[in-house]
Amino acid sequence: MRDIKFRVWCKDKKIMCDVNDIYEGLYEPDKLEIDIYNVEIGYQDYHLTRELDNIELMQYTGLKDNSNKEIYEDDIIRLWTHKDEENPENDKYEDYLVYWNDGAFVVNWENEYSCCDLGYAINCWEADSTEYKDWQVIGNKFNNPELLEEK
Numbered sequence: 001m002r003d004i005k006f007r008v009w010c011k012d013k014k015i016m017c018d019v020n021d022i023y024e025g026l027y028e029p030d031k032l033e034i035d036i037y038n039v040e041i042g043y044q045d046y047h048l049t050r051e052l053d054n055i056e057l058m059q060y061t062g063l064k065d066n067s068n069k070e071i072y073e074d075d076i077i078r079l080w081t082h083k084d085e086e087n088p089e090n091d092k093y094e095d096y097l098v099y100w101n102d103g104a105f106v107v108n109w110e111n112e113y114s115c116c117d118l119g120y121a122i123n124c125w126e127a128d129s130t131e132y133k134d135w136q137v138i139g140n141k142f143n144n145p146e147l148l149e150e151k
Contacts, residue, residue, distance in 0.1 A: 002062025007072055008036055009056040009142045015043065016143060019057075032057075056142065061098065061105040061118055065136040071118070072140070073100055076147045077107065079135040095138070095147055096121070 006019040017036035024032065032055070037044035058073040065071060077096045084090035096107035098118055105118040122135070139147050 003060060005060040005070075007058050007060075008034060009058070009074075009140075010036075011054050011056070014142075015041065016140065017043065022057075058140075059100070063105075063118060063122060066134055067136050069137045071098060071105075071137055073098055073105060074141045075137045076139045076141065076144060077135055078138045083134065097141060097148060 006022065008017050008019050009015075010017060015038055017038045020035035020037065022032055022034050034055075035044075056074070061071045061073065063071045065077065071077065075098045077098060078093050079096065080091060080093040082090070082092040098105055098107055100106075107116055107118055107121050138144070141148060
């Protein structure tokens with residue numbers, strides 16, 4: 001069984017925070033109260049009330065990348081199929097956005113109109129012994145929107 005964890009993008013502060021706890025708004029049902037923290041900048045807030053329009057709540061997928069970093073919804077994953085240490089411009093890779101669709105965490109697959117279950121995609125990447133395999137979280141769609149732009 002996987003850990004159930006969340007993180008939150010605070011739109012007004014433009015920061016990503018881990019979530020310690022989530023409460024239904026005690027006095028205002030259209031709001032959430034959350035206990036959040038961001039270790040990198042030393043920010044924390046308890047019982048922070050946020051309107052649902054001002055936050056993006058993301059769930060942990062239960063999977064980790066090659067460097068053991070947790071993969072969350074809205075993360076961007078880079079899969080290298082070829083790495084050239086001497087000439088990095090020869091590297092070959094694809095970037096994938098992780099999102100929730102029809103009851104599963106998925107990534108776009110082959111074209112923008114098809115998607116594949118994230119766990120299945122990772123198993124395929126790891127099982128393909130003909131190519132170099134390295135995949136890691138390189139950012140998320142909030143902090144790094146430029147990674148989703150067409151190349």
